[in-house]
Amino acid sequence: MGEVEVKGRSPLIVAISGRLDSLNAQRVKEEMERILSESDEELVLDFSNLSYISSAGLQVVLLCIKNRQAKGKSVKVLGASGIVDEVLRVSGFYSFLEKV
Amino acid sequence: MKARFSTKRDSLGSALETVDEFCKEESLTSEDCNKLRLVCEELFANIFSHAAREGTTFMEVELLREKDTICVNISYDGALFDPTSYTDERMYQEPTERKEGGWGIFLVKSFADRFTYERTGEENRLRLELKPRGRHKTAP
Numbered sequence: 731m732g733e734v735e736v737k738g739r740s741p742l743i744v745a746i747s748g749r750l751d752s753l754n755a756q757r758v759k760e761e762m763e764r765i766l767s768e769s770d771e772e773l774v775l776d777f778s779n780l781s782y783i784s785s786a787g788l789q790v791v792l793l794c795i796k797n798r799q800a801k802g803k804s805v806k807v808l809g810a811s812g813i814v815d816e817v818l819r820v821s822g823f824y825s826f827l828e829k830v
Numbered sequence: 831m832k833a834r835f836s837t838k839r840d841s842l843g844s845a846l847e848t849v850d851e852f853c854k855e856e857s858l859t860s861e862d863c864n865k866l867r868l869v870c871e872e873l874f875a876n877i878f879s880h881a882a883r884e885g886t887t888f889m890e891v892e893l894l895r896e897k898d899t900i901c902v903n904i905s906y907d908g909a910l911f912d913p914t915s916y917t918d919e920r921m922y923q924e925p926t927e928r929k930e931g932g933w934g935i936f937l938v939k940s941f942a943d944r945f946t947y948e949r950t951g952e953e954n955r956l957r958l959e960l961k962p963r964g965r966h967k968t969a970p
Contacts, residue, residue: 752875753843782864784871785933813864820940821933 734761741772743808747779750787759790766797773798774830778809783817791818795826806830831855832892837882837906845874845891852893858900862962866900869942869958872934876913877906881954884909899943902958911954913938914947 732754737743744765750758766773773794777783783791791805798805806828810818818824833848835841849870853863870891877889886908894901918932939945944959 751846752871753846781860782867784868784875785937786871786875788933812861813868817868817937821937 732758734758734765736765737776738774739769739771741774741806742766742769743774743776745776745779746790747781749782750780750790751782751784752786755784755786755790758787759793762790762794763797766794770801770803772803773805774808775805775827776808777811777814780810780814781812783814785821788817788821788823791823791827804828831894832890834888834890836888837878837886841889842871842874842878845878845889846871848891849893856895856900858962862900862960865941866902866960869938869960870902872938873904873913873956873958876934877904881906881908881911884911898961900960900962902956902960904956904958905950905953907953910949912947912949913956914945 731748732750733745733747735745735747737745742765744762746758775791775794795805805826807818808830810829818827831848831852833845835845846867849867850863853866858866874889874891877886886906889904889906892901892903894903913935916935918935938958941960942958943961944957946957948955
């Protein structure tokens with residue numbers, strides 16, 4: 731659960747699949763920090779196979795946004811659906827994330 | 831379905847497994863199950879982290895279906911805290927200006943159809959109600 735996979739380098743495409751919750755957010759956050767430290771590219775978060783996200787998962791997304799903002803780059807979200815899409819929407823994240 | 835958990839660090843996973851088990855027993859759709867899991871996770875995580883630091887030692891959870899409503903009754907000991915009347919000031923900040931989240935209780939209020947609190951003796955008692963395919967509010 732909460733598997734992280736780099737699917738492209740330019741732009742940097744990272745797929746997170748399964749559930750992103752309180753049980754795995756810290757591990758995923760550390761993986762994302764490592765991945766982001768190796769790239770200055772625009773980031774695309776591929777949530778096509780992410781079935782669930784909680785506020786702990788939002789912290790991971792927030793980390794990604796702040797990291798890319800510091801480099802003057804944007805973050806896009808690909809394939810968010812169901813509760814993942816709803817949570818991102820109600821929490822106001824689509825003000826900062828382009829949905830593609 | 832009723833279960834009691836100590837507020838030890840690894841109890842959160844067990845508590846969420848109870849929710850997953852209830853979803854399976856009640857044959858809930860993945861959409862309804864995800865909403866139920868979300869509101870439960872946010873409250874459980876709050877109790878196991880913040881409340882536990884204030885002296886909470888246990889949490890008891892009851893999950894049941896009453897006609898067309900899914901109900902969650904949560905009780906726990908420790909300091910008085912009413913999440914139903916709590917507004918996190920961070921919700922009025924831009925997400926990128928926040929050091930950390932503040933979305934937990936907000937998500938509960940957004941996704942639950944009814945969310946009530948009462949203090950009984952030395953215990954906090956929360957009740958959540960979800961109508962399958964219920965509507966939710968949007969962010970301020």
